[in-house]
Amino acid sequence: MATMRDLDELALALPGATKELDAEGRPHYIARKKWFVFHRSPRKDAPFDDVLAFRVENLDVKELMLTDPRGIWFTTPHWDGYKAVLMHIPDLKQLKKAELRAVVEDAWLAATS
Secondary structure (H helix, E strand, O other): OOHHHHHHHHHHOOOOOEEEEOOOOOOEEEEEEEEHHHEEEOEEEEEOOOEEEEEEOOOHHHHHHOOOOOOEEEHHHHOOOOEEEEEEEHHHHHHHHHHHHHHHHHHOOOOOO
């Protein structure tokens, strides 16, 4: 079962990765001046305060992730056409740490390639 602590550890272990906190204390993980994972602020189109955004390589990867039978990945109209998927933070517990590691590493690669 993965946690936010695991996300922090995995993201910061990647080369050149840094963590910035927004005004509300939400983390943004950045490499080469691009975000690869961040805790999204609430928006009108999805007013949840517990959403993570993960960068993905391309829209095909996004579509594949959205078909996960666990239903943990989602998107909103704001993110249509954008190479990223969203996840409610409580759904981290549905991932094993190794699976979270793969998603975070893929997000880092998408941001740094």
